[in-house]
Each structure stands twice: as structure tokens, then as C-alpha cells.
Amino acid sequence: MAQFKPLVFSGMQPTHTLHIGNYLGAILNWIRMQQTHDCIYCVVDLHAITQAPSVWGGPTQLRRAIREVTAAYIACGVDPKKSVIFNQSQVPEHAELAWVFNCVARLGWLNRMTQFKEKAGKDRENASIGLYDYPVLMAADILVYRATHVPVGEDQKQHLELARDIAKKFNLDFASDIAANGHGDAYFPEPEPMIQGPATRVMSLRDGTKKMSKSDPSDLSRINLTDDADTIAQKIRRAKTDPEPLPSEAKGLEGRAEAENLVGIFAALADRSPESVLAQYGGGQFSTFKQDLADVAVTKLAPIASEMRRLMDDQSYVDGVLRDGAQRARAIASGVMGDVKDIVGLLRS
Numbered sequence: 001m002a003q004f005k006p007l008v009f010s011g012m013q014p015t016h017t018l019h020i021g022n023y024l025g026a027i028l029n030w031i032r033m034q035q036t037h038d039c040i041y042c043v044v045d046l047h048a049i050t051q052a053p054s055v056w057g058g059p060t061q062l063r064r065a066i067r068e069v070t071a072a073y074i075a076c077g078v079d080p081k082k083s084v085i086f087n088q089s090q091v092p093e094h095a096e097l098a099w100v101f102n103c104v105a106r107l108g109w110l111n112r113m114t115q116f117k118e119k120a121g122k123d124r125e126n127a128s129i130g131l132y133d134y135p136v137l138m139a140a141d142i143l144v145y146r147a148t149h150v151p152v153g154e155d156q157k158q159h160l161e162l163a164r165d166i167a168k169k170f171n172l173d174f175a176s177d178i179a180a181n182g183h184g185d186a187y188f189p190e191p192e193p194m195i196q197g198p199a200t201r202v203m204s205l206r207d208g209t210k211k212m213s214k215s216d217p218s219d220l221s222r223i224n225l226t227d228d229a230d231t232i233a234q235k236i237r238r239a240k241t242d243p244e245p246l247p248s249e250a251k252g253l254e255g256r257a258e259a260e261n262l263v264g265i266f267a268a269l270a271d272r273s274p275e276s277v278l279a280q281y282g283g284g285q286f287s288t289f290k291q292d293l294a295d296v297a298v299t300k301l302a303p304i305a306s307e308m309r310r311l312m313d314d315q316s317y318v319d320g321v322l323r324d325g326a327q328r329a330r331a332i333a334s335g336v337m338g339d340v341k342d343i344v345g346l347l348r349s
């Protein structure tokens, strides 16, 4: 069996400002993995444009969001000297490999993707081909670096399974060509999802059954990394709850999606267990709990927001990080794309 050098890849869409779901579900894990692995963290701008421009705000807003997401990565603790940070569209091999993978992936596999169904909603015929093809581009993002580990939130599990299926099928379809080109019995690794961390599925503050999402039309549904103290307090005060007091034990949260979500957010931000949070607040009203949750959130997020503001005022630094990252990323991606051309029978440029 082929051995692959461990390498981490992950990314976020610059559709809007990042929120605590992105932070707790993925970025905290990214930062941790930098200590033990080589990591590549991408701002996936080609994914952002798979939805209508009204969702991501049009070109001026997209340019701003690419830089803001970059600033968020750095402000949260991704070190651009240690890890590679860049935006997807500056490395054309992502789109190039996605085309080859379009010819490997099967229609039936994509028809099962639940995120497409959720994002396309009832008007599926009107969704873009890009939105449908999103998971194939995501597989190319990962595999153009032959990455082995992908830290993501729970919602991306199915897309990772598809990336594994594509890697497997490519290795199988081209097995003899892979061997003939000196790559042994497999060219692509089957990337492993790393769904870990304090809160792998943070829910909307307005509806505990819906994932917190950048593109939710209601800003009250999420806490953005750039929200100020008053906005955070207001959003938490207005977060949906139920009329019962908080329970003292975790089993009392069953069937109470909103309460469970707020307790989970509190625990994750304060680096505590949900049990210890309930031991403190169980039996009490939501108002005291919400006030303390707002304080915990402000303590954690204010330094990130202030560093993001500083970085956004230094556009040349942020652009420099992206340029340097794209060069480092391309050095790997162009080699992989060259190998893929040899394996498939395309001529190298």
C-alpha cells in the first residue's frame, strides 16, 4: 500500500464574515494541527461564487471578504510563516484538477449530496452547475496537494466521503498508468476528515435545528468574529430559548435544541465541559446565563476582532501573505497536476 506524507488541507468560503461556528468547528482544530503537521489553509473564493452574487455581495464585497477571511485566519492564530495561507483562484490547478475529477466522479454520487439539496432549496433547477459541482472542486482542493488530513466541521463529512471515493476511483481507473509512471499502487491518498474540537456543529441562534451559517439571511442567527460587545450581547439576549429553566444535567437538554446549543457554545468558548456549565446554571433562568455567556464570548472574541481590524488596515501585508502562500501552494500543485497529466495521457504544457 502506498505511503503518503501527512499533510493537512482545509478552507473557508469568503461568502461573509466568519462566525463562531467556523471558529469552534474548524479553526481551533487548524491551529492545533499546525503544531504537529504541515498545513495548507485556503480561502476558497471559487466556492463562494457558486451561489448567486446577492448571497456573497458582488465583486467589491468578495475582494474585501477574501482579505477579511485571510485576516481572520491570522487573527485566530494561523501562522503564515508556518502554514501556507492563500486564496484558491490564485492557484489555477484547483480548477484544472476539478475538471479531471468531473470525469471520474459519478452523477449518482453527487445526486446524494445533502448540502446541495439544502442550499439549492426548492428551486433546484435554478441552482448553478457550480453549486452542484462544489464537492468535486472540494475534492480537487484537497487532492491537488495529496493532503491526507482535513480538519472540518460535522457538515462537511459527506463531502469528505466523496473526496475519498474520487481518490479511490482515480487510483483504480488508472492503476496501471499510476504504476507505469513510478507511483506505486495509488497516486492519491484517501483524505481523512478530522471532525474534532469543542463544537463540531454550532446551530443558529434563531433556530436550534439549523446550522449556524454565513449565508443565513438573518444576522441575528450567528455571532460573527467581528461583532462588537454590544452586538454580541444583543444577539445572545435575543437568541431563541424555551420557557423551562436550564436543567442541571446534560440529559435534561434532550429535545431542547436551542438550550443545548447555547450551553455547547458557552462550554466551547470557556473551555469547560457542558456538564460543568449546567452544574453552575441548572435550575436558573436564561437571563443570568445569557449575560455570562455574552461576557465569555466578548472575552474570547474581542482580541480576535481587534487584530482583524488591524490587519484589514494593512492591506499590503494581507496581500503579501496571499501572494507568498500562492507561490508555495503552486509549487506543490503544479507538480501534482503534471503527474496527473502523465497518468491520464494529457500532454504537459
Ligand code: AQP
Pocket (backbone or CB within 6 Å): 011, 012, 013, 014, 015, 016, 021, 022, 023, 024, 025, 026, 151, 152, 153, 154, 155, 156, 199, 200, 201, 202, 203, 211, 212, 213, 214, 215, 216
Ligand atoms: N455551524 C457550524 N458549526 C461547526 N462548524 C461549521 N463550519 C461551518 N459552519 C459550522 C465549518 O467551517 C468551515 C468552513 O465552512 P465554509 O465556509 O466552507 O462553508 P460552510 O460549511 O457552508 O459554512 P457556512 O458558514 O454555512 O458558509 P456558507 O453559508 O457561506 O455556506 C467548514 O469546515 C465547516 O465544516
